[in-house]
Amino acid sequence: MKVQLCEKSVEEYRKIIGDKVDEIKESAKNLTGLKVVNVNATAFGGGVAEILQNLVPLMRSVGIDAEWHAIEAPSDFFNITKKFHNTLQGASIEITDEEWKFYQSVCEKNKNIVDEKADIVVIHDPQPAAIKIFSKARAKWIWRCHIDLSTPNEAVWNKFSRYVENYDKLVFHLKEYFPKEMAGRCVAFPPSIDPLSEKNIHLDDEFSRKLLKTLGIDVNKPLITVVARFDPWKDLFSAIDVYRLVKKSIPEVQLAIVSAMASDDPEGWIFFEKVARYAGTDKDIFFCTNLNGVGNREVNAIQRMSTVALHTATREGFGLVISEALYKMVPVVARPVGGIKIQISHGKNGYLAWNVEDLAEFVRKLIEDEELRKTMGENGRKTVIEKFIITVNLANYIKLFNEVLR
Structure with missing residues (x-):
């Protein structure tokens, strides 16, 4: 075709x-x-x-x-x-x-x-x-x-x-x-990534806030965002664990799990159900997919309004979602696997860690320090323009x- x-x-x-x-x-x-x-x-x-x-x-x-x-x-x-x-x-x-x-x-x-x-x-x-x-x-x-x-x-x-x-x-x-x-x-x-695509092009903050409200996300509360397929290698269970640890000290925090169900990935439906069951009935966890009308522009808006981007994959060929977040000046906390290692400079535009406790601590640190987020966000955008x-x-x-x- x-x-x-x-x-x-x-x-x-x-x-x-x-x-x-x-x-x-x-x-x-x-x-x-x-x-x-x-x-x-x-x-x-x-x-x-x-x-x-x-x-x-x-x-x-x-x-x-x-x-x-x-x-x-x-x-x-x-x-x-x-x-x-x-x-x-x-x-x-x-x-x-x-x-x-x-x-x-x-x-x-x-x-x-x-x-x-x-x-x-x-x-x-x-x-x-x-x-x-x-x-x-x-x-x-x-x-x-x-x-x-x-x-x-x-x-x-x-x-x-x-x-x-x-x-x-x-x-x-x-x-x-x-x-x-x-x-x-x-x-x-x-x-x-393409900075001029619908997924990455600049969006007005007011437009983005309105869009997030339609998804039920409170734009006045901190938001952790994970963009990943429903795939065993993405380990979305650990993403939920990180969120739950952060929530102990920052009760108002929210988690958005953003994904597209790809036509060449039949396994995705199985893992979607498993992750949804693991999340339970937590009203602060939001599943944002093409199944409920979330396309490229919506992903763009969610990423731009995120406080911190999180990625818990245990294997990752490259991880373009890292560059997407960095380009939008959102620092990323992730596991040091595959291509993620060459996108994130630890302590400069994000943090790298393996275990859930360390990931949660870095997420917590970024949520609580606005000036640190701003500095890392600026560094991240520069990195992507130069390399990715x-x-x-x-x-x-x-x-x-x-x-x-x-």
Whole structure:
């Protein structure tokens, strides 16, 4: 399925990054007319879809003939690829021979999603990875992995790796994710947020306050916000534990759990129910999802009105929600996993800690110290503009495309 995209120009970012716009255009001169096909699992829900929604139009704006396609697959396929996701991040789950065969058969059915005349194909994450072995496209192939591959389930990786072993380049968020046997073909650069997207564009405080009131959130009380999928790796149970510890000394504190139910994540419904039961009937815990009308603009408003952002994931490929909060000048308290470690500088734009008690203490400290929050918020925004916005990601892709063509 070809995803329809709105037009967007790199020139729109000049007010944020200045003359770096000219550097990006210059670096893309040799790529004019280059046909680049991006393929992922879904057109909606999750960080990859959000990135492509904004990145692909920017590729087009510098002369690249870029497209985005989402595969078509039944729910059983996504149940299997969710197992891939979890096991490649280290979980011990059995994947049967029949499931491997079914995965391959769906990828084979999607082989024509890639134009045979494509110059470069960028496959995102495990779901469409096997398409390459069936496609007739004589392109340069890039596998962009958005998950934490530092300690995979070896049995699963040994089988899965055959799907990506002949890719020209493999891209990860961090060098620590590189498979040793493929390290020579691996590249590391982070993903990005789009400061001009509906999820990150500036919103008036009055508008945001009104929006939060419609969700039942009291804008005059401190708000801890967690933005994460309902996924076992996000450990939302610990987020609730942190909130409960903070509430002992700050009784008026509230917790917003913000999420989108993605179409390629059937496991999400199960964990939504588990987390909701764990939260119980606490009137100060708010579940804000696309199921009750919370879209990108609402997420934006909730983040902007947050006192502190919290992230309790035990595994995280990168964690774009960290950059989203930092860009909005909201300090983040999180566990030091995956890409979170390169976004948060402990004591500068947030805090890093593993156990619930330490996380709660840092959250409490930030709620009680407005001046500290302001300083950390300013530092956080600077960090994101320098390293984690979409124009940096675009520049990295342009550099990669130039490399694979050479």
